[in-house]
Amino acid sequence: MPSASQEWIVLKFGGTSVSTLERWKTIAEELRKRIAEGARPFVVCSALSGISNMLEALVEAAPGGDYEAIVSEIEERHRALAADLEVDVDELLGERFKELERLALGASLIGEASPRFHARVLAMGELMSTSLGAAYLESVGVSASWRDARQMLSAVHEPNINLNRRYLSAACECSPDAGLKSSLAEGDADVFVTQGFIASDAEGDTVLLGRGGSDTSAAYFAAKLEAERLEIWTDVPGMFSANPRDIPSARLLRQLDYDEAQELATMGAKVLHPRCIAPVRNGQIPLHIRCTQRPELEGTVISGEVPNFGAQVKAISAKNDVTLISMDTLGMWQQVGFLADAFGAFKQNGLSVDLVTTSEANVTVSLDPMANALEPQTVEGLLEDLNAFCDARQIGPCAVVSLIGRNIRSILDELGPAFEVFDEQHIYLLSQAASDLNLTFVVDEDQAQKLVRKLHAQLFSERISDKLFGPTWRELFGGEMAEVAERTLWWQDRRDDLLEVAEEGAAYVYDAPTLQQKVDDVRSIDALDRVFYAMKANSHPDVLRLFEKSGIGFECVSPGEVERIVELFPDIDRERILFTPNFAPRDEYAFGFEQAGFLTLDNLHPLEAWPELFADKEVIVRLDPGRGRGHHKYVRTAGNQSKFGVAPNELDRLSELVEAAGARVVGLHAHVGSGIRTADTWSENALFLASLRDRFPELRLLNLGGGMGVPERPGQRALDVAEVSERLAKFKAAQPDFELWLEPGRYLVAQAGVLLARVTQTKQKGDINYVGLETGMNSLIRPALYGAYHEIVNLSRLDEPMTMTAEIVGPICETGDVLGHARRLPATEEGDVILVGTAGAYGRAMSSQYNLRQPAREVLLK
């Protein structure tokens, strides 16, 4: 029986931690442990992952947007989870679903939602997730009581506050709350379950605590209950010495004090919300970060009792998308009030300043996009105001790189070698906090990664205390290949089939179920109207047949590709063929209009030189949005050097030529790169293309390009297709009158293919081991050409321990004929079958007969 004297432990579970049965099993398990230890757990949950974005889309959708689709998708997600949890969804959420439908109807009528309404809609996500969760816990024998957070957390009343702050980013009262403690103590449940992110104000209205506000809620509850500790459960096991997604050798930080954690959270480490630290610091409550997928890991502990390890850099953070404003003072520096005027201009334009440096003649400040809505017009307005009394200009996109730790000043000398990266690079701004907790540089955004990598290698290679620094990300996530192996299990399951294929010599092997899975993944993006497979990635007839059956179209870049499709599928609807020639001769355009349903034009030359070809024709125009991603950056980076696409500054000329030729632009296209694993790329393409709608009266479709990436190296994250989908759904809800197309190549085939080759010879020369294969760069040129990384395993000895490090080479007479450097293998012998993973894309398609050696043959496993 619970008793009033028991200590509280507050546990917060984020979106990915509450979205599946498996995670809920972990939650139940952890709660049982806390109860067994004699504590009383108080659980704070986020909404299921992705739901808040959908609710946001409901609020933001234009009148006439597709509200029903969003509502039914939200319902569907909760029904699916309830089915897995085996709880009665209609009983638990029937009323909530009805309320959601009413709110959606309201949203569809009012057009622009008030912040008050916005808060009510967003609160639904947490209310629903916690109802399912509490019921599940009961059903598995953890006695749990559901509580409405709005009856326990009250927003601080701030007079004169604007409505957005008041409803969407409220702060709450959180001093120790004896009333709350005793009212909970009276309940006879072992566990209480409530919502993160929401609270109520003095009028009883629902308010939100801002994005990421669930962490803050949990911290408030911990402070009110004077909890023994706060545990924040998330999808990473803690804070790291650098962002582990970029630097797999980043080390887990075992202990941080509140100041350091605050600094890290503020500087862009996204594990904790910066606002959640103050409440626990005030109550001196230890905060533990834990990982729901890996509950056995200890994670990071943030407390007031961290042993002093002396001067120490603990972490390096980088924050992109920062804009600098540089002001040359025209000799007026001595003038009284210059800074006041300058900052007055920032205030008037509603912009908050982050870092500042001043010198005789120049003042430079940074604007943080997290705190500012940086519309191009806002910055223009600011510059106009500033230019009235100084010479102001914008610099960016920049990145802020910070070293965080203790007494950084005293180790500046050690940083020397790392600054070699700045050889020819610019440091725009350097600032050292008076607290000596950070040292910050602002550099060009595209230099930041290199700088972080170099600094990390410099500062974290030695001198490492294991009390402070835990294992590396790479070690934690499963030795060499965890992520890769997890994804590529198909070849482990089909090992016998593969070994049999390899008896006949080197082969590319494709797995039909995986191909199908990948098509299904892409088709799960509901906002898409059409998907075209960019067949240059892999044009094997059996692969094409499988995709044809699944109903997607084909993006072809040459007449040969179009001909292959037409030969294989003579009756195919030509609308399923999209032809994208680049610097092709005149004939190919004529051919394209004859054979393909759609043609993408990516230069002005054809319109200028051969306008007669385009009379009365519909075309799609490929635009070059410039380097980098990010809505506003497109505008900044006109005139990019790539050979593809029409540059933004050519748009006027384009319109003239289109009109003169009598063509109609019905579509716009942007393909910004390959191997991209950041989910916002395609919705940003959509926003960029849609922003040009006024120039093209007949515009009806937006082709968002290909480029969806797959993880290649250990530690890399997979592209979150669900998030791509959510973002596109949001775009579609806001701008429903465009068809959206996607044309992935690599994503559909890369992981479904492996290259098999037998070992021909082995040798040791000096310290280096070589494992020779029967085929090499003539089959797979990506490592030689791009330095691409492919996982390599000895399929004949999958279960044997790794005992050697070797160069994996082919039989071609080139030093570059290497498939992998310094790879770990078991003791490998002639005749063993080596598997090269993630080889389904741009493998055989880019092969050659160099040295007159035939490349590996191709086999599809059904």
Ligand SMILES: *Cc1c(COP(=O)(O)O)cnc(C)c1O
């Ligand atoms: C190559 C290419 C693609 C496919 O790129 P992936 O990175 O394989 O997805 C899509 N569109 C165009 C225009 C391309 O050239």
